[in-house]
Amino acid sequence: MAEQTAPQRRPDRARPRVRHLLAALIALLALVAMAAGIRVVRGHRRRHIISTVGLAAATPRRALTAPTPHLSLVAATPVAIPAAASDAAGTSRRRPRMVAAACLVALILGAALVIAPRPTGTDSPDALGAVAATTTPTVVEKPPRPDCTELKCVVLTFDDGPDGVSTPRLLDILEEHGATATFFVLGYAIRGNEDILRRMDRLGMGIENHTWDHPDLSGLSRNGVLSQLARTDAEIRRVIGRSPTYMRPPYGAWTPGSTPTGGMRPVLWETDPQDWLYRNSATVAANVLGQVGAGDVILLHDIHQTSxxxxxAILEGLERGGYTLVTLDDLYAARPDCPVHLYCAPATAPAPAPGTVVTTAVPPEGAIRLVNEQAPA
Known part of the structure; x- marks a missing residue:
């Protein structure tokens, strides 16, 4: 259904006319008041002069012609009369000033009404009301999630960082190619490399938990495992303000139903080029492209410059092969039946029972304990 917008109110054209009429009326009143003030000033000045001259002329005659018995009264009269005349003179001086001040105030009010800017366009109350009635909030829609049931999705992951030299170089490469990846970081390596994590976050990379200092979790107590995860979680949250969603057990050593994961989903891998062993870039790229399949999680290490x-070359080869790089969230959206405490690989083999230890190079569907003592993932 199409959205209905409120009708726009037409601006009231009578308001400017009222303002102009009011300004003209105030200006007219100011002129009348000024004219009256001038007349008052002239009249007061004239009366003041006449009264002052008359008093000055009358005083000697009264004093000379007055009878002797009344000499004290006549002598007192000239003293009172000049005081009254002085008060009248002061009042006469104040009245013109008051009239002039009133005229000035009236003129200022009239000028303010004439020159004050009146609201026009979108500044007017009517226009603002119309805009508020018709404007709808802008909703920024996220791009649709890749459908990994139809696409050849893969996830590129890097372990054991951040490294102060090789990880920034890796981020440069990923940014140049517009590629996304997930970093499983070690807690102890974060301090001093906070800017690297912040850059990962700005670029939209995944930042996940790879324990504090890379122990074999199968040799730790339950509390020991949880401590490794909690310390790393706190460091990640300190830097980027949120906790990780996924964890990767070092060496892939993890037993479903037994090894705690701290509420995070465990993530293993399907494609392992053994870049820890082959310190040659061409070999590592060839191993990845030779093993990868749809739905795979690719394991690499950003602490190795050769990796x-x-x-x-890996990114270019994946693009030629028709693969789509996605996040772990995208990949797991295509695995809706996978419990959060398990790792579900894209294989069709049945999941092992909880507590079962399985040794294999590629984990089947469900969680396994991948024993690979030579591969420090």
């Missing part, structure tokens, strides 16, 4: 330098 970082292999990334451009």
């Amino acid at each position: 970082v330098e292999a990334v451009p």
Whole structure:
């Protein structure tokens, strides 16, 4: 249904006319008051002069012609008369000033009404009301999530960082290619590299938990495992303001139903180029492109410069193969039946029972304990 917009109110054209008429009336009153003030000033000045001269002329005659017995009364009269005349003179001087001040105030009010800017366009109350009635809030829609049931989705992940040298170089490469990746970081490596994590966050990279200092979780108590995860979680939250959603057990050593995950989803991998062993960029890229399949999580390490330098060739090869780089959230949206405490690989094999230890190079559907003592993931 199409949205209905409120009818716009037409601006009231009578208001400017009223303002002009009012300004003209005040100006006219000011002129009349000024004219009256001038007349008052002249009249007061004339009466003041006449009364002053008359008093000055009459005083000697009264004093000379008055009878002797009344000499004291006559002598007192000239003293009172000049005082009255002085008060009249002061009042005469104040009245013109008051009239002039009143005229000035009237003129200022009239001028203010004439020259004051009146609201026009979108500044007027009517226009503002119309805009408020017709404007709808802008909603920024997120791009649709990639459908990994139809696309050849893969997730690029990097472990054991951040490293102060190789990780920024990796971020440069990913930014140049417009690619996304997920970083499983070690808690102890975050301090001093906070800017690297903030840059990851600005670029939309995933920042997830790889424990504090990379122990084999199978050799720790439950509280020991939770401490490793909680300390790293606190460091990540300190830097970017939110907690991770996923965790990766070092060496892939994890037993479903036994190893705690701190409420995070465990993430293993399907494509492992063994970049920790082959310190050659061409070899690492060839191993990735030779193993990768739709729905795979690719394991790499951003602490190795040779692995970082292999990334451009990996990205180009994935694009040629028709793969789409996605986030872990995108990938798991295509696995809606996977419980949050398990790792669900894109294989069709049944999941092992909780507590079962499975040794394999590629984890089947469901969570497993991937034993690979030589691969420090």
